[in-house]
Amino acid sequence: MNEEHYSVQGFRAAGIVAGIKRSGNRDICLIVSDRDCSATGVFTSNRFAAAPVILSQEHLASNPAAIRAVVINSGNANACTGDRGAEDARRMAEEVAAQCGIKPSQVLVASTGIIGELLPIEQVTRGIEQGAESLHEFGWGLAAQAIMTTDTVPKCISRSFETSEGRITLLGIVKGSGMIHPNMATLLGCIVTDAAVEPDALKAALGNAVKRTFNRLTVDGDTSTNDTLFLLANGAAGNELITEDSDMFEAFQYELYALCEDLVRRLAADGEGATKIVHVHVEGGKTEHDAAVIAEAIARSLLVKTAIFGNDPNWGRIVCAIGYSNADFNPDGVSVRIGPHWVFQDGMPADFEAGEVSRYLKENTEIMLLVTLRDGDASADFWTCDISYDYVKINADYHT
Amino acid sequence: MNEEHYSVQGFRAAGIVAGIKRSGNRDICLIVSDRDCSATGVFTSNRFAAAPVILSQEHLASNPAAIRAVVINSGNANACTGDRGAEDARRMAEEVAAQCGIKPSQVLVASTGIIGELLPIEQVTRGIEQGAESLHEFGWGLAAQAIMTTDTVPKCISRSFETSEGRITLLGIVKGSGMIHPNMATLLGCIVTDAAVEPDALKAALGNAVKRTFNRLTVDGDTSTNDTLFLLANGAAGNELITEDSDMFEAFQYELYALCEDLVRRLAADGEGATKIVHVHVEGGKTEHDAAVIAEAIARSLLVKTAIFGNDPNWGRIVCAIGYSNADFNPDGVSVRIGPHWVFQDGMPADFEAGEVSRYLKENTEIMLLVTLRDGDASADFWTCDISYDYVKINADYHT
Secondary structure (H helix, E strand, O other): OOOHOOOOOOOEEEEOOOOOOOOOOOOOEEEEEEEEEEEEEOOOOOEEEEEHHHHHHHHHHHHOEEEEEEEEEEEEEOOOOOHHHHHHHHHHHHHHHHHHHOOOOHHEEEEEEEEOOOHHHHHHHHHHHHHHHHOEEEOHHHHHHOOOOOOOOOOEEEEEEEEOOEEEOOOOOOOOOOOOOOOOOOEEEEEOOOOOOOOHHHHHHHHHHHHHOOHOOOOOOOOOOOOEEEEEEEEOOOOOOOOOOHHHHHHHHHHHHHHHHHHHHHHHHHHOOOOHHHHHHEEEOOOHHHHHHHHHHHOOOOOHHHHHHOOOOOHHHHHHHHHHOOOEEEEEOOOOEEEOOOEEEEEEOOOOOOOHHHHHHOOOEEEEEEEEOOOOOOEEEEEEEEEHHHHHHHHOOOOO | OOOOOOOOOOOOEEEEOOOOOOOOOOOEEEEEEEEEEEEEEEEEEOOOHHHHHHHHHHHHHHOOOOEEEEEEEEEEEOOOOOHHHHHHHHHHHHHOOOOOOOOOOOHEEEEEEEOOOOOOHHHHHHHHHHHHHOOOOOHHHHHHHHOOOOOOOOOOEEEEEEEEOOEEEEEEEEEOOOOOOOOOOEEEEEEEEEEOOHHHHHHHHHHHHHHHOOHEEOOOOOOOOOOOOEEEEOOOOOOEEEOOOOHHHHHHHHHHHHHHHHHHHHHHHHOOOOOOOEEEEEEEEOOOHHHHHHHHHHOOOOHHHHHHHOOOOOOHHHHHHHHHHOOOOOOOOOOOOOOOOEEEEOOOEEEHHHHHHHHHHHHHEEEEEEEEEEOOOOOEEEEEEEEOOOHHHHHHHHHO
């Protein structure tokens, strides 16, 4: 299904040009539900959390079951902007509320872009007005465009599942690229669903999904001031309210996880300057923590990421990253596979054809690195991308 | 003083071509003392510690006051090489012992280069024989060449200080470039001194110096399987044995620290593809740990390092790194200076001329980033380099 035909009952979306970005690209995203939503969010742990992050946390705390709208601007992060920044975030919520006939505290706000510059607030409020006029059931493709910064493609994914009470749909838009790193939220995005879900169940489901998806993604190891992921459930599907004890909870949680995993792959594939996605899977770990720590060390290693960019079967760098990972494991039980090729077995180099591994790296855009341990049954995944000349170029030139 | 005239009483050194490196460059370094040395070392914490690392730790444990020689090969790390690797490391010690008329357990061994390939041991032993014939009081420049891998310049520094008991000299050779990251030893190197120092005092002095120098250096965040730093003191200066309680201990420790700081600057300046050294100084921290954690977050940030490469006064990335550092600090008391220019003051953007900051970044090869906090009196330094296109190029092409 083409994203131009994506829709979720009871929601409308818009993405318009407000003039915040010098490029003239879309920069205001508006999402509105025709009824109250259960809502939750995960946010950056950065101590310089941006003004909209703080405001949205307040609104979620006061209205966990009555959120109606989300507004996101790109091109300016409204971070390190002091009292004026806090005032601007509030004005964004007020303008959405005025346009939609709801209360400001029913609006969630997010911003992404350059840090430390004041928002051009008049353009932003005019943009919100225009966005409210452009809201459309099929507006998700434009909404996804409006949250992009250095992303090269918009990221919008929808999935539906059938239940005994009818079809339930989830839809997510995200932006990523640089500054993507665990804890949290590694990105900016919004997921909406027409399921009826009680706020605590929504929070639990999102926490679980994020832990194994967005928090297992790294592009450059930096965690921004603005990372935010919202989840809104408006109940338009008419199902019985899902709680953590419901039979439906597990199915909903799985579908949310699967949507998040798909979004994370898109983010990794569009990492700044990336030519390849790298999926690291570790199994046989003593605990999930140990498996995840090893997977993260590999995914964060610049030496591994540049070797993959260069189609270089330099397994020593993978083994080296495992070795410094601080995980608890037995070195003699470590084996490593690059795609279908075992390069390291039980703590020793394997007999393999370097040319074949190099060809695998060259011919695939999703690279699978498998690490097997002999310490237990735990496994973990991590996603990243290679590091190319273009990563350096994009980030050397972004500001000026 | 030119490094061709560096010497330390009682020590001789050599650097020769054994044929391990395909390039035909020097690849065996031999250092011999004419009398027993107190000795100590700091080593990688990587779980896949290379065979020579394990052997040297054994020899230091059995002969802390009777080490006589160091042998280092470059071009091959002898890591992940199993029983044969352990045997090869022992053969290197045995060959040095046979050539110099000492015991194998009086020899320290180190290797650096590609991981997972067996040493060409016949070439190595012939090289050691040739090295023993080439030993020279002024051989340090060649010795420094023989431990290089992707380094572009050899790194050899000497410093002397006068005491009431005469002059004491310290001399260090190191290699660095990629895979330089704290804990430990971030590099391969050997420091020798003609001071008489008791082994425990030597260990304490090196631990202290490394904690504030080599462990505060990052190039790419990777810690190798082979990181090793040796320190040998042969007492040829004739001073009274320095213990931790001696009056001389503090002076010796300071000189060792100063030598290490100098070596670290050279390493940062020659980081793979680096065009600039970056010195991060954090002061006003609650504890030294908090100051160091902030300094490290900035020094490790790829976004900061690429911005500096691009002469881009993007202070938002510095502030962002401070924010995600996990240090305990008050965000409203944070100020940031790039060179002489305040760009962020007390938690808010400062009024500055972007063009001037950009010019500072462009015209200097050692960039100073100063962070002041309002949390206490603790300070910490960290050194790194910028990340350029060439970093990616060097590391995409190293193996194949």
